[in-house]
Amino acid sequence: MFRSIVAFTLLMVFGLLSIWAGMHYHIIEKKPIVIGETVIEIKKGDTLETVIKTLRNQRVMVNRFWFKLFAYRKHLDRTLKVGEYVLAKGATAADVLQQLTEGRTRQYSITFPEGWTFKQMFQAIKENPNLQHTLSDSELKDLMAKIGSDKNHPEGLFFPDTYFSKNTSDVDLLKRAHDRMQAVLREEWRKRDQNVPLDDPYQALILASIVEKETGAGEERRQIAGVFARRLKKGMLLQTDPTVIYGMGDDYHGDIRHKDLREPTPYNTYVIEGLPPTPIAMPGKQSIAAALHPDDGDALFFVARGNGRHAFSATLAEHEKYVDRYQR
Numbered sequence: 001m002f003r004s005i006v007a008f009t010l011l012m013v014f015g016l017l018s019i020w021a022g023m024h025y026h027i028i029e030k031k032p033i034v035i036g037e038t039v040i041e042i043k044k045g046d047t048l049e050t051v052i053k054t055l056r057n058q059r060v061m062v063n064r065f066w067f068k069l070f071a072y073r074k075h076l077d078r079t080l081k082v083g084e085y086v087l088a089k090g091a092t093a094a095d096v097l098q099q100l101t102e103g104r105t106r107q108y109s110i111t112f113p114e115g116w117t118f119k120q121m122f123q124a125i126k127e128n129p130n131l132q133h134t135l136s137d138s139e140l141k142d143l144m145a146k147i148g149s150d151k152n153h154p155e156g157l158f159f160p161d162t163y164f165s166k167n168t169s170d171v172d173l174l175k176r177a178h179d180r181m182q183a184v185l186r187e188e189w190r191k192r193d194q195n196v197p198l199d200d201p202y203q204a205l206i207l208a209s210i211v212e213k214e215t216g217a218g219e220e221r222r223q224i225a226g227v228f229a230r231r232l233k234k235g236m237l238l239q240t241d242p243t244v245i246y247g248m249g250d251d252y253h254g255d256i257r258h259k260d261l262r263e264p265t266p267y268n269t270y271v272i273e274g275l276p277p278t279p280i281a282m283p284g285k286q287s288i289a290a291a292l293h294p295d296d297g298d299a300l301f302f303v304a305r306g307n308g309r310h311a312f313s314a315t316l317a318e319h320e321k322y323v324d325r326y327q328r
Contacts, residue, residue: 029092029093029094030092031092031093032090032091032092033060033061033062033091033092033093033096034060034087034088034089034090034091034096035059035060035089036089037086037087037088037089038058038059038060038086038087039058039084039085039086039087039106040054040055040058040060040084040085040087041054041083041084041085041166042054042080042081042082042083042084042085042100043082044082046080046082048067048068048071048077048080051080051100052064052067052068055096060087060096062093062096063093066093067093067097070093070094070097071097074097076097076098076100076101079101080100080101081100081101081102081103081105082167083103083105083106083165083166083167084105084106084165084166084167085099085100085104085105085106086106087099105165105166106165106166107163107164107165108130108163108164108165108166109161109162109163109164110124110125110128110131110162110164110173111160111161111162112124112158112160112161112162112177112282113160114160114212114281114282114283114284114287115212115213115216115281115282115283115284116160116281116282117155117246117280117281117282118154118155118156118158118282121158121282122135122140125170125173125174126170130164130166130167130168131164131167131168131169131170131173132167132168132169132170133169133170134169134170134171135170135171140154143171143174144157146171146175147171147174147175147178148175148178149178151202151278153277153278155209155278155279155280155281155282156205156206156208156209156278156279156280156281156282156283157178157181157182157205157279158174158177158178158181158282159177159178159180159181159184159282160282160284162176162177162180164176181205184285184288185201185204185205185288186201188204188285188288188289188292189201189204189292191292192204192292192293193292193293193294196229196291196292196293196294197229197232197233198291198292203275204288204291204292205279205283205288205291206275206276206278206279206280207225207228207229207275207291208279208283208287208288208290208291209279209280209281209282209283209287210228210238210240210242210243210275210276210280211224211225211228211283211287211290211291212281212282212283212284212287213242213280213281214240214242214310215308215309215310216308217308217309218286220309220310221286221287221289221290222290222293222294222295223295223297223299223302223310223312224290224302224310225287225290225291225293225294225295226294226295226296226297226299227299227300227301227302227312228240228294229294230294230298230299230300231300232274232275234300235273236300237269237270237271237272237273238269238274238275239269239270240269241256242280242281243267243268243269243276243280244256244260244261244265244267244268244269244270246267246276246280246281247263247265247266247267247268247276248260248263248265267280297312297314298314299312299313299314300313300314300315300319301313301314301315301316301318301319301322302319303319303322303323303326303327304326304327305322305326306326311325311326
């Protein structure tokens with residue numbers, strides 16, 4: 001009789017445990033709790049209890065007991081990541097916890113157009129409301145050391161397109177853009193034509209920035225790069241206006257005068273031999289590839305035709321004809 005009672009009791013306990021496990025599975029892993037797309041923010045120092053309150057304030061009606069139990073059992077309470085999250089309609093409590101612990105935060109994008117200078121880029125960063133602003137203009141001199149760069153000058157060293165989570169710091173964003181540019185540059189340098197007249201990836205970046213500023217036409221980039229590559233090989237001056245403009249800085253007001261072409265700035269390629277000391281803008285991947293795979297024609301000159309394209313020529317006499325036709 002006693003054994004029968006014990007057996008019956010154990011059977012009842014196992015039955016209740018099975019029902020309990022079924023409820024747990026249904027409530028946490030099967031029952032949708034997000035009625036419509038919902039945005040929440042997890043802040044530094046938030047606990048599991050804080051998260052539950054945040055969810056309930058957004059009308060995501062989680063069951064406090066089961067939610068905590070599931071989190072503790074999976075050790076998910078220890079790995080909640082700070083950030084802004086978009087919870088999809090129909091998500092379960094398990095889905096929500098998984099998203100918060102994996103750090104799948106809402107991503108914002110900030111686009112720095114190819115050809116922008118660092119000055120323009122930094123202004124866009126300062127004006128972005130979703131970033132955490134820690135850098136002042138006076139602190140920019142320390143920026144390159146903060147992001148681990150071996151260069152002192154920031155120009156051209158950041159990749160144009162960058163994604164970030166809300167409240168990412170400006171330094172972290174710039175480090176990510178810098179590291180992305182270095183990765184692209186390394187890969188393109190590895191695949192370069194072996195006869196390019198460039199000593200290292202940084203010189204490739206400098207040439208790419210000039211190509212970027214000279215043309216917006218993708219099909220012309222290799223031709224432009226080819227002209228500069230041949231000039232470098234022959235020891236000819238590059239004589240490219242964008243470098244002169246960059247060297248003029250705030251003194252440039254829309255036109256270049258003859259005296260500007262004779263001004264001996266480090267960026268005046270009508271005066272200095274070879275490449276300028278740094279990039280003059282932020283090049284895109286296409287311009288980097290063009291600088292490392294220049295066209296193998298014979299052109300040494302080009303002139304703008306006024307329609308966004310250029311006329312290329314191999315001799316000075318031919319070039320003068322194009323100048324007369326399109327410029328004079």
